[in-house]
Amino acid sequence: MFAKLIVVAATLGFASAHCPNSCNGHGSCGASGVCTCFDNWGMGGEAGGDCSDRMCPYELAWVDSPTSAGLIHQYAECAGKGVCDRESGECACLAGYTGKACARQVCPDDCSGHGTCEYMDELAYGTVFNDFSTGLGVGAQIPGGSVAWDTGRARACVCDAAWTGINCASKLCPRGNDYLATRANTGVAAVYQKQKITLVEGSVLDGSFQALPTQAKTAMHGSSFALTFTSKMNEKFTTTPIVINSGWAGLQTVTTTLAYAVKNALQNLPNRVISEVNVVTNATDLITPQMYDSLTIEVEFVGTATQGKQNMLEVSSLACTDGCTPYISGIKALSQWHATPLTHTSHLAETAVADYNTYECGRRGKCDSDTGVCACFEGFTGEACSEITALV
Numbered sequence: 001m002f003a004k005l006i007v008v009a010a011t012l013g014f015a016s017a018h019c020p021n022s023c024n025g026h027g028s029c030g031a032s033g034v035c036t037c038f039d040n041w042g043m044g045g046e047a048g049g050d051c052s053d054r055m056c057p058y059e060l061a062w063v064d065s066p067t068s069a070g071l072i073h074q075y076a077e078c079a080g081k082g083v084c085d086r087e088s089g090e091c092a093c094l095a096g097y098t099g100k101a102c103a104r105q106v107c108p109d110d111c112s113g114h115g116t117c118e119y120m121d122e123l124a125y126g127t128v129f130n131d132f133s134t135g136l137g138v139g140a141q142i143p144g145g146s147v148a149w150d151t152g153r154a155r156a157c158v159c160d161a162a163w164t165g166i167n168c169a170s171k172l173c174p175r176g177n178d179y180l181a182t183r184a185n186t187g188v189a190a191v192y193q194k195q196k197i198t199l200v201e202g203s204v205l206d207g208s209f210q211a212l213p214t215q216a217k218t219a220m221h222g223s224s225f226a227l228t229f230t231s232k233m234n235e236k237f238t239t240t241p242i243v244i245n246s247g248w249a250g251l252q253t254v255t256t257t258l259a260y261a262v263k264n265a266l267q268n269l270p271n272r273v274i275s276e277v278n279v280v281t282n283a284t285d286l287i288t289p290q291m292y293d294s295l296t297i298e299v300e301f302v303g304t305a306t307q308g309k310q311n312m313l314e315v316s317s318l319a320c321t322d323g324c325t326p327y328i329s330g331i332k333a334l335s336q337w338h339a340t341p342l343t344h345t346s347h348l349a350e351t352a353v354a355d356y357n358t359y360e361c362g363r364r365g366k367c368d369s370d371t372g373v374c375a376c377f378e379g380f381t382g383e384a385c386s387e388i389t390a391l392v
Contacts, residue, residue, distance in 0.1 A: 020050040027051035040089060045077060054089030056082075059101035060149055073149050078102045105155045108167040115159040115168035121151035123158070128230050130312035130348055161235040162372060171372030175232040176362040176384030177307040193306075194352035195313055197297040199334060200345055220244050220295065224328040227265065228314040231273050232358060238316065239265035241328045244295065256281075262297055275303030298351060304386070308358030312348060362386040 019029035027037035035051050043049025061076035077084055082091035082102035093102040107117035125131060159168035201220045224241040231237070242265050245257045263279040278300040301310055319330035334346055361367050361374035365385035368375055376385035 021052065023051045025051075045084065045086075053086035054084075056084035056089055056091050057101035059099075059103040060153075062097075062150075104153050107155050107157045109169065111157040111159070112163075112167050112169040114163040115157040117155050118158045119152050120148075120154045120156070123156060127234065128228075128311045129314050159234070162233045165369075170369035172233050173361050173367035173369075173372055173374050174384035175308075175358045175360050176304070176382070176386035177356045178359055178363040179380065179386055179388050180364070181357055191352055191355045192300050192302045193308070193310055193350065193354040194298055194300045195310075195348065196351045197299075197313065197315060197348050198346055199295045199297070199315075199317075199331060201294060201334070220331055220334070222329070223331045225331050226316040226320075226326050226328055227262070228316060229266065229269060229274060230311040230314075232311075235271075235273065237269040237271075237273055238326060239269065241326050244331075258295070258297065262299065266299065272305060274301070275305040277306075278302055300352070301354070307356040307386070308354050312350070315348065317346075 019027075019033050019035045023029055023035040023037065024041075026041040027035040030036055035048055037043075037047060037049075037051035040055045041051045041053070042055050043051065043053050045053070045055065056077050058075045058077055059079040060073045061080040062073075064072060064074055064076060064080055066072050067074065078091035078093065079097070079102045081097040082093040084090075085092055091100065091102050093099070096106055098104050098106050107115075111117055157166060157168045159165070162172050164170050164172050199220065221244065224243045226239050226241055228236055228238045242258075242261050245261075259279040259281040262281070263277055266274045266277050266279075280298045280300075282296045283294070299313065301307075316326075316328060317331045317334050320326065320328045361376070362380070362382070362385040364380040365374040365376035367373075374383065374385050376382070379389055381387050381389050
C-alpha cells in the first residue's frame with residue numbers, strides 16, 4: 001500500500017510539470033507546466049494554453065468601450081472589424097474594411113472607376129489653392145489638418161472631373177444663372193465677378209516685410225507664367241504661356257500687351273469653358289525698378305459660361321522647363337506671398353462679387369445624373385437651362 005502511494009505521488013508530480021500538448025512546438029514549457037508561447041501564438045486569442053492557435057495583427061480599434069480612465073481606441077485584434085482565422089493568423093475583415101489588421105476603410109464601390117480613394121489626411125480644403133489662401137506662393141494646398149487617430153485610416157472618394165457623389169457614380173450637370181431670379185437693383189448695370197492678381201517684383205523681404213537693398217532685385221521682364229481655371233464641373237484647364245513682354249516702349253504698351261495676352265489665353269481654353277472675359281492690367285514703374293514694383297491683372301468674367309461666383313484662378317509662377325508643360329520660365333523675380341493681401345506681397349483676391357448666381361441646370365431644369373444632361377422645364381433651353389424660349 002505504501003509503495004502504491006509513492007507511485008501515485010510521483011505520477012501527479014510528473015503531470016503537474018507537463019505542458020498541454022507539449023505547447024504544440026510553438027512555445028516553451030515552464031517548470032510549472034505553463035506554456036510560454038512564441039510570438040503570435042496562443043490559444044483562443046489569449047496568451048498561453050497549448051499554443052495551438054495563431055494570433056492576428058492588432059491595430060487601434062475603430063470602436064471600443066472606454067477604459068476606467070476614459071481612453072478609447074485601444075489596440076484590438078483585427079481592429080475590432082474582422083474575425084481572426086486561428087489557422088492562418090489572418091484577419092477576415094468585415095465589409096467596408098481592409099488591410100492586414102482591418103485598419104483601413106475601403107471606398108464605396110471603389111469610387112465606381114471615376115475617382116480615387118484618398119485618406120482623410122489627404123483630403124484638401126476647397127476646390128482650388130486659393131480657397132484656402134489668397135497667396136501665390138509655393139507649396140501644396142493645405143489639407144484638412146486633422147491629427148485624429150483615423151487620419152491615415154478613414155478614406156473617401158475624390159471624384160474625377162464631371163463626376164460626383166460619395167461613390168463618384170453620378171455625373172455633374174452644367175451650372176448657370178436662374179433666368180427668372182431678379183437682382184437687388186435692376187436699375188443699374190449687372191455686376192460680374194472680378195478677380196485681381198497682384199505680382200510684386202523682386203524685393204527680397206525680411207520678417208518685418210521691409211525691402212532689402214535694391215541690388216537683391218531682378219526684373220520680371222521676359223518672364224512667363226500660366227493661369228489655371230477650375231470649372232464648376234471640377235475640370236482643370238491651364239493656359240498656354242503668358243509672357244511679360246520685355247520689349248516695352250512704355251507702360252501703356254506693357255499693360256495693353258499683357259491684357260491682350262491674358263484675355264486670349266483664357267478665352268482659348270478648351271470647350272469654351274470661359275466664353276468671354278475682360279482684362280485690365282496696370283504696372284507700377286517696372287521700366288525703372290523701384291521698391292515694390294508690381295503688375296496687376298484684373299479678370300472680369302462676363303461670359304454666359306461663367307455667370308456667378310467662379311473658382312479662384314491659380315497662378316503657375318514657378319519655372320516649368322524641359323519635359324514640363326506648359327513650358328514657362330516662371331516669374332523669376334516674384335516676391336514672397338502672404339495670406340492677407342498686402343501692397344508688398346504677391347496675392348490674389350476677389351474684387352467684385354457677381355450679382356448673378358450659379359445653380360445646377362440654372363434651377364430651371366433637372367439633372368440626369370446618368371448622362372450629365374439637364375432636362376429643362378417648359379419654356380427654358382440651353383446647356384444649363386439658362387435661356388428662355390417662351391413666357392409660361
